[in-house]
Structures are given as C-alpha cells and as structure tokens.
Amino acid sequence: MPGANGGPPTEFWATRDVTFDVPSGSAAGIIGHNGAGKSTLLKLLTGITAPTTGEIRVTGRMAGLLEVGSGFHPELTGRENIFLSGTILGMSRKEIHRKLESIIDFAEVRPFIDLPVKRFSSGMYVRLGFSIAAHIEPEVLLLDEVLAVGDAAFQEKCLNRVLELKRSGVTILFISHDLRAVERVCDRVLVMQRGKVVHDGPAVEAISAYQALRGAAAGERRVRHEKQQLTVDAVRFLDAEGREPDFGVTGSPLRVRLEYTAQEKLDAVRFELLFIGSDTHWKTTVHNGDNRLTVGPGKGAIEFLCDPLALCPDVYQIDATVDRFGAEDPLDWLIGCQTLPVQSPYAVKGCFQQPFTWSVPPDAT
Amino acid sequence: MGEPFTLPQRSVRVIGPAAFSPLGILRHLWDSPRYFDLLLTLSLHRVKVRYKQSILGLSWALMQPLALMLIYTVIFSVVTKMPGAGEAYPVFVFAALLPWLFFSTALTSASNSLVSHQYLITKVYFPREILPITYLIAAFFDFLVASVLLGIMMAWYRIWPNEQALWVVLVMGVAVLFTLGLSLLLAALQVSFRDIGLALPLVMQIWMFACPVVYPLSAVPAQYRSLYLLNPMAGVIENFRRTVLQGLPPDWASLSVACWVTVLLFPLSYGYFKYREATMADVI
Numbered sequence: 002m003p004g005a006n007g008g009p010p011t012e013f014w015a016t017r018d019v020t021f022d023v024p025s026g027s028a029a030g031i032i033g034h035n036g037a038g039k040s041t042l043l044k045l046l047t048g049i050t051a052p053t054t055g056e057i058r059v060t061g062r063m064a065g066l067l068e069v070g071s072g073f074h075p076e077l078t079g080r081e082n083i084f085l086s087g088t089i090l091g092m093s094r095k096e097i098h099r100k101l102e103s104i105i106d107f108a109e110v111r112p113f114i115d116l117p118v119k120r121f122s123s124g125m126y127v128r129l130g131f132s133i134a135a136h137i138e139p140e141v142l143l144l145d146e147v148l149a150v151g152d153a154a155f156q157e158k159c160l161n162r163v164l165e166l167k168r169s170g171v172t173i174l175f176i177s178h179d180l181r182a183v184e185r186v187c188d189r190v191l192v193m194q195r196g197k198v199v200h201d202g203p204a205v206e207a208i209s210a211y212q213a214l215r216g217a218a219a220g221e222r223r224v225r226h227e228k229q230q231l232t233v234d235a236v237r238f239l240d241a242e243g244r245e246p247d248f249g250v251t252g253s254p255l256r257v258r259l260e261y262t263a264q265e266k267l268d269a270v271r272f273e274l275l276f277i278g279s280d281t282h283w284k285t286t287v288h289n290g291d292n293r294l295t296v297g298p299g300k301g302a303i304e305f306l307c308d309p310l311a312l313c314p315d316v317y318q319i320d321a322t323v324d325r326f327g328a329e330d331p332l333d334w335l336i337g338c339q340t341l342p343v344q345s346p347y348a349v350k351g352c353f354q355q356p357f358t359w360s361v362p363p364d365a366t
Numbered sequence: 367m368g369e370p371f372t373l374p375q376r377s378v379r380v381i382g383p384a385a386f387s388p389l390g391i392l393r394h395l396w397d398s399p400r401y402f403d404l405l406l407t408l409s410l411h412r413v414k415v416r417y418k419q420s421i422l423g424l425s426w427a428l429m430q431p432l433a434l435m436l437i438y439t440v441i442f443s444v445v446t447k448m449p450g451a452g453e454a455y456p457v458f459v460f461a462a463l464l465p466w467l468f469f470s471t472a473l474t475s476a477s478n479s480l481v482s483h484q485y486l487i488t489k490v491y492f493p494r495e496i497l498p499i500t501y502l503i504a505a506f507f508d509f510l511v512a513s514v515l516l517g518i519m520m521a522w523y524r525i526w527p528n529e530q531a532l533w534v535v536l537v538m539g540v541a542v543l544f545t546l547g548l549s550l551l552l553a554a555l556q557v558s559f560r561d562i563g564l565a566l567p568l569v570m571q572i573w574m575f576a577c578p579v580v581y582p583l584s585a586v587p588a589q590y591r592s593l594y595l596l597n598p599m600a601g602v603i604e605n606f607r608r609t610v611l612q613g614l615p616p617d618w619a620s621l622s623v624a625c626w627v628t629v630l631l632f633p634l635s636y637g638y639f640k641y642r643e644a645t646m647a648d649v650i
C-alpha cells in the first residue's frame with residue numbers, strides 16, 4: 002500500500018502465509034535471495050519479534066544463533082564473557098561452569114582467556130563466540146549465517162559440530178546463502194521468495210529450484226549477433242547410460258550436449274560452456290578451441306565428454322557462448338541457460354577432484 | 367544426550383501475536399525465574415564494567431553523593447541558612463541524596479537500557495525487562511555502598527538510629543518498585559521516542575527540587591503539601607530521613623500516597639512494556 006503523497010509504503014509483509022513443519026530430529030534449510038524473508042522468519046521463530054498473525058509451536062529447548070559473540074562486552078575478559086554470552090544464549094551458570102574448559106579448548110584461545118576480549122584478534126573473537134554457542138545443547142537449533150566465520154579450518158570445525166549435533170538428534174533449521182553448507186547439513190530445503198515458501202523438497206532438488214529462480218530473476222539473458230546466423234537451442238546433460246540425470250556425480254563420466262540451429266554455412270566456429278559455482282566464480286570451461294568447426298545450415302549438436310567429472314559438489318550455472326574466429330561479437334551467448342547440481346558419494350573438499358593414483362615407492366622401507 | 371525413547375514431556379512454546387492482557391503479566395512473572403541467571407550475570411557485569419580500568423574503582427560510587435553533599439552544604443548552610451534543617455546539614459542532605467540518587471541513576475540508565483542494547487535485542491530473545499532491572503540493581507549496589515558512608519557520618523555527628531530505622535526496608539521497597547515501574551514505561555516509550563532520553567537529564571534536575579532533598583518537608587507551605595506529596599519520591603525521601611536520621615515513625619499520609627501511585631503505575635507500565643516488547647526489535 003503506497004503512502005500518501007507518494008511517500009514510503011506504509012505496509013509491508015516481510016513474510017506471509019508461511020506454513021511448514023520440521024519434525025523432531027530432522028534438519029531443514031531455508032534459502033532465498035536477500036529480502037526473501039529468511040531473517041524475518043528466524044526472528045519470528047526465536048521470539049525476537051512477535052508475528053502479526055499466526056502461530057509458531059516449538060517443542061523443547063530452543064537456541065537461536067543469529068550471530069556469534071552475542072552480548073560480548075569488550076572490557077570483560079574472555080572468561081567473563083563466556084558467562085555473559087552463555088547466559089544471554091540461555092545457559093545456566095552451573096551449566097557454563099561445567100562446560101567452561103571445553104568451551105575454551107574448542108575456541109583455541111586458552112592462553113588469552115583472562116585478557117579483555119577487546120585485545121582479542123577478530124578470529125579469536127568469533128571462535129570464542131561460536132564455541133559458546135556450540136555448547137548450548139539445545140533440542141532445536143536455529144542457525145543464521147553464523148557458520149561463515151573464521152578461517153576455512155574453523156568453518157569446517159563449526160560445520161562438523163553442527164553435523165555432530167544433528168547426529169545426536171537435535172532438530173536443526175539452517176538459514177544460509179552457503180548452498181554447499183546447506184546441502185551438507187540439511188535433508189530438506191525450503192526456498193523462499195518475496196516472503197513465501199515457493200519450493201519445499203530434498204536438498205539437491207530445492208537448490209536447483211533456487212538456482213533456476215536465481216536464473217529467472219537475473220533473466221536468462223541472451224546476447225546475440227544481430228544477423229542471428231546461429232542460435233543455441235538447448236544444453237543437456239547425459240550420463241553414461243545416455244539418460245538425463247538430475248545431477249552430476251564427481252568422478253563419474255558426464256556428457257554435455259549443446260544443440261543449435263544455423264541459418265547458413267559458418268566456418269571457424271567455436272563452442273564454449275562455462276561452469277559458474279554458487280560463489281559466482283568461474284570454475285572451469287569446456288570448448289573446442291583448438292579444433293574449430295564448420296557448421297550448418299540446419300540443426301546440429303556438439304557433445305563434450307567430461308570423464309571423469311572433476312567438479313566437486315555444488316550447484317553450477319552454465320553459460321554457453323558461440324563465436325567465430327576473428328569476429329568481435331559472439332554468434333550467440335546465453336547466460337545462465339542451465340544449472341547443474343553436482344553430488345559426490347564421498348566427502349570431497351575443495352573445488353576439484355584431482356585424478357590421482359598412489360603407491361608406496363620401493364625406496365621407502 | 368538424552369535417550370530418544372525416554373524423553374520426558376517436553377515443553378511446547380507457542381509464539382503468537384502481541385497481546386495486551388492483564389493475565390499476560392502474571393504469565394510473564396511466572397516465566398521470569400528461568401532467566402534468573404541471566405539477570406544475575408548481567409547485573410554483576412554492570413557493576414564490574416563500570417569500574418574497570420579506573421584507578422579509584424568502587425570509590426566512584428561515593429563521589430557523586432559526596433560532591434553533591436558538599437555543594438549543597440556550602441550553599442544552604444554557609445552561604446545562606448536553610449531553616450528547619452537542624453544543625454547537621456551535611457548529614458541531613460546526604461541522607462536524602464541516597465534514595466534520590468538511587469532513583470535518578472536507576473531511572474536515567476534503565477530508561478536508556480533498551481536503546482543502548484539494540485545489538486542484543488535484534489539478535490537474541492530474553493525477557494527484555496531484564497535489561498532495565500540490571501541497571502536498577504547496579505544503582506542499588508551504589509546505594510548500599512553509599513549507605514556505609516551515611517553510617518559513618520551519623521556516627522560522626524553522634525546520631526544513633528532507633529528501631530524506627532527498620533521502616534527503611536518498606537520505604538526503599540516502595541522506591542524500588544516505583545523506579546522499576548517508571549523505568550519500564552520510559553524504556554518502552556524510548557524505543558519509539560528518543561526524546562525521552564534527551565529530556566530526562568533536565569527533568570531529573572527539576573524533579574530533585576520537587577523533593578525534600580535540600581530542604582525539609584516542613585518548608586513546603588501546608589496548603590500545597592497534599593499536591594506536593596503526589597510525587598512518590600517526595601514521600602520516599604521524607605520518610606527515609608524521618609526513620610533513619612530523625613528516629614521518627616513513618617509519615618503514613620505521604621508514604622501511603624507513594625504506595626498507591628506505585629501500585630497503580632506498576633501493572634500498567636509492565637503490561638505496556640510487555641506489549642511493546644513483541645515488536646520492539648523491528649522498531650528500535
């Protein structure tokens with residue numbers, strides 16, 4: 002509802018008509034664009050803000066983790082802040098006394114624990130903050146972007162702690178932009194858009210839906226040569242059996258097929274597919290750059306065989322470009338024309354699975 | 367970790383829209399003991415932080431009443447003579463400054479407590495009244511420290527308290543409840559209207575002269591006295607001085623007015639506070 006005199010809107014529903022259940026002991030994720038209503042939902046669930054209408058039922062002790070170092074006071078020592086932040090997050094003093102040593106060890110700040118936290122490095126600060134939160138032992142745990150703290154090693158440690166809590170039967174609701182972390186933690190993911198749940202399903206499926214949404218929001222953009230000599234019709238993925246899989250598997254073969262229509266005979270044509278990770282960085286490309294093709298007129302296709310697929314689990318956005326040797330503008334250029342979720346049967350770290358063999362050398366006895 | 371098969375009946379918490387109901391107040395009071403540890407830790411923290419990295423430390427709690435006592439003594443007993451205050455003006459004014467400073471320190475800091483803790487309010491849930499209450503406790507701690515000095519001063523002037531001094535528990539009880547009621551109201555209002563924090567220092571200066579701090583109650587003309595005593599702090603301060611310093615029984619007329627105002631104010635302001643609490647994080 003626009004305000005009088007064209008002022009700011011007087012009414013805005015951050016979330017509306019959102020209904021879902023998270024059964025005890027399961028882990029659900031919520032993803033969505035900025036402003037989709039994720040944080041508002043968390044605030045409602047934690048009781049920070051009351052809903053205008055509707056009702057939320059929470060069974061068991063709930064802990065919300067919307068930031069690390071809640072309530073830290075810079076003048077107090079690390080030890081004093083453990084008590085302060087711990088009680089703010091809902092632990093009793095007795096409970097904190099019991100877990101004090103474990104909290105200090107997990108945060109790796111033992112030599113500095115009796116210094117004021119204003120003298121802590123930012124890494125020490127967030128480690129201590131997360132460590133306190135990690136010791137709450139809730140029955141229901143709400144997580145915001147808090148895992149994105151500290152260096153990579155500490156992030157991994159945080160994620161493992163969350164997975165450990167999950168194994169021990171804690172119900173988890175995880176709200177994040179880090180799709181890989183969401184995929185690792187959650188069995189089920191809800192996608193939110195403009196305050197509503199638009200998709201609710203298994204993690205991989207929901208992440209593809211989100212990626213599709215993201216593509217749609219950006220508009221599957223197309224930059225085409227004005228003569229329209231060549232059009233990319235589709236990009237498909239095929240597994241070893243020739244079926245179109247829901248996702249690629251790290252270490253298994255994957256064929257990528259690009260179909261096009263050419264209006265006339267064109268020489269020195271180069272096809273390229275770009276793989277963009279959820280962090281928006283280019284991860285790899287496949288192309289026929291060293292062996293240009295003469296195509297058309299009519300329909301045609303080119304297939305790239307990735308054997309094995311070296312990309313690690315993530316959801317990739319695919320851009321397709323077709324250009325001609327010596328020409329400035331591409332014949333066709335599709336941005337975000339496909340999404341490719343990749344999974345792995347094993348825990349893999351990093352961006353790529355480097356093919357390797359191993360042996361014990363004869364000189365090492 | 368508990369065994370999943372033998373989980374006891376778990377509490378179900380229902381979060382619903384904000385409601386202003388008198389029964390809600392009872393429920394909030396019922397819930398509050400669970401947060402006792404938080405209240406304790408935060409209050410300790412207030413006292414600790416205030417005197418960290420200061421050389422004089424705790425003695426700062428005495429500076430304000432001592433300095434004010436010296437100023438008023440110079441003005442009202444050296445420069446000009448305040449009638450009816452008795453011979454020992456320093457102890458006369460100091461005894462009144464104790465409850466007054468408790469009230470003014472607690473009210474000023476507690477009214478600001480929500481606004482100054484935005485970073486907590488928007489990130490963690492706990493009953494918000496804990497924040498103003500911790501400032502009240504910190505101010506009460508200062509009051510206790512300064513009370514020791516009052517004892518020393520009374521001994522110096524050879525004023526010995528009698529059994530009437532026990533009424534001080536009731537008098538301070540009224541003072542604490544009145545301060546809490548007003549703090550909750552002003553803290554909740556300040557979430558939307560920052561004017562309160564800006565106006566309060568000035569209001570407190572004026573308010574002090576509307577209380578029998580530097581002058582005795584008898585100096586107030588009799589025809590205005592009932593109007594004057596509608597200010598609960600006037601009743602509190604007068605009775606504090608009567609019972610502790612003068613060894614007289616409480617003045618029931620003024621004390622009961624203070625009680626009534628408090629009894630009426632407290633549920634209203636606490637109810638309003640809890641009603642505002644529901645959407646505080648969005649507005650603050």
